[in-house]
Amino acid sequence: MPEPPQPSEAMPGSDSQASYIIGPGDVLQVFVWRNPELTAVVPVRPDGKISTPLVEDMVAIGKTPSQLARDIEGVLATYVRSPQVNVIVTTPVSTFSQVRVIGQVAKPQAIPYREGMTVLDAVLTVGGLAEFAAGNRAKIVRKEDGKEREIRVRLDDLMNRGRMDQNLALKPGDVLVVPESFF
DSSP, X not given: OOOOOOHHHHSTTSOXXXXXXXXXXXXXXXXXXXXXXXXXXXXXXXXXXEEETTEEEEEOTTOOHHHHHHHHHHHHTTTSSSOOEEEEXXXXXXXXXXXXXXXXXXXXXXXXXXXXXXXXXXXXXXXXXXXXXXXXXXXEEEEETTEEEEEEEOHHHHXXXXXXXXXXXXXXXXXXXXXXXXX
């Protein structure tokens, strides 16, 4: 199966951070106006497709909710006059919609991305830095245009000295790495 587009590649020329990209495991509500029998809550299967009444095996992965809604409208137009479809992501769980925080934090984990999320939001969500964290050597690993980029972030300065210039914005798919201090 070909690799789906990354969030930054999904909609050329637009602010990719504002456009949620559907991925495997997400749960979607497909709402068809004036046709409740066609409305359904469906998971995105591991193969990247969804099935709803009258629409089987529609590719959802790599699309925004509005792109998927337009595609579903195209198929439903055969059965329903002027269908109006809304797609709402009710449970975002794909890697396209997560930020992972690893290393020396209280509870390393993947957390759901939300618009406007910052490094401070992520660190607080995982319970803060661990006892032996080297917070000023932390980094954000971000994939852009198929290449990995590292962005240094001084978490100790942010957390203990209030240096808000270190409260960097996160993007879906980012990995925040907090290394262990050397003795």
